[in-house]
Amino acid sequence: DAKTTQPPSMDCAEGRAANLPCNHSTISGNEYVYWYRQIHSQGPQYIIHGLKNNETNEMASLIITEDRKSSTLILPHATLRDTAVYYCIVRVANSGGSNYKLTFGKGTLLTMNP
Amino acid sequence: GAGVSQTPSNKVTEKGKYVELRCDPISGHTALYWYRQSLGQGPEFLIYFQGTGAADDSGLPNDRFFAVRPEGSVSTLKIQRTERGDSAVYLCASSQTSFNEQFFGPGTRLTVL
Numbered sequence: 001d002a003k004t005t006q007p008p009s010m011d012c013a014e015g016r017a018a019n020l021p022c023n024h025s026t027i028s029g030n031e032y033v034y035w036y037r038q039i040h041s042q043g044p045q046y047i048i049h050g051l052k053n054n055e056t057n058e059m060a061s062l063i064i065t066e067d068r069k070s071s072t073l074i075l076p077h078a079t080l081r082d083t084a085v086y087y088c089i090v091r092v093a094n095s096g097g098s099n100y101k102l103t104f105g106k107g108t109l110l111t112m113n114p
Numbered sequence: 115g116a117g118v119s120q121t122p123s124n125k126v127t128e129k130g131k132y133v134e135l136r137c138d139p140i141s142g143h144t145a146l147y148w149y150r151q152s153l154g155q156g157p158e159f160l161i162y163f164q165g166t167g168a169a170d171d172s173g174l175p176n177d178r179f180f181a182v183r184p185e186g187s188v189s190t191l192k193i194q195r196t197e198r199g200d201s202a203v204y205l206c207a208s209s210q211t212s213f214n215e216q217f218f219g220p221g222t223r224l225t226v227l
Contacts, residue, residue: 043205043218087156100212104156
């Protein structure tokens with residue numbers, strides 16, 4: 001799987017949009033970008049994933065650059081409860097390979113401030 | 115609905131002892147995974163089950179670690195002759211198929227004294 005690079009920490013004010021960057025410059029054409037988050041003392045929670053188009057769901061938006069070498073997770077109107085470690089993961093898309101394996105880095109600790 | 119559950123939530127044991135950690139996946143999920151998370155690190159893959167069989171156990175650190183899923187539902191991670199370095203949070207996840215998103219349990223915090 002391609003390696004990802006994320007800033008170790010970020011601070012954001014409550015009520016503002018939180019924009020979390022991820023660099024995955026060696027991503028292959030058959031790899032998705034996945035985002036998970038882990039709130040303190042809980043297991044990781046799936047947020048969103050995408051291949052090359054921007055994606056949006058009830059939790060977040062995912063913006064992937066045209067060359068797919070980086071992406072940004074956007075949490076609109078983030079609250080104190082969004083304080084967590086956010087993991088950007090690239091994952092093989094095709095069946096038959098190790099597409100099941102999630103390779104976590106150290107992620108970004110997002111701290112929401114009142 | 116019920117999520118992935120893990121028991122116990124905390125386990126303290128002495129070096130050299132045997133431990134079993136249990137995972138109850140979401141009903142109907144055929145794929146089950148174990149990960150291990152050390153302090154300050156992201157989760158690290160240990161083993162993947164598809165149904166009853168271990169499809170990939172390449173992440174198990176050594177032969178003291180073993181996992182089973184005899185009926186394709188509940189799984190047990192077994193650690194023999196525990197060492198202090200085994201102290202970590204052990205996470206279980208399940209998914210509908212190997213490609214769907216994985217749902218994680220709260221983990222079992224293992225402390226080896």
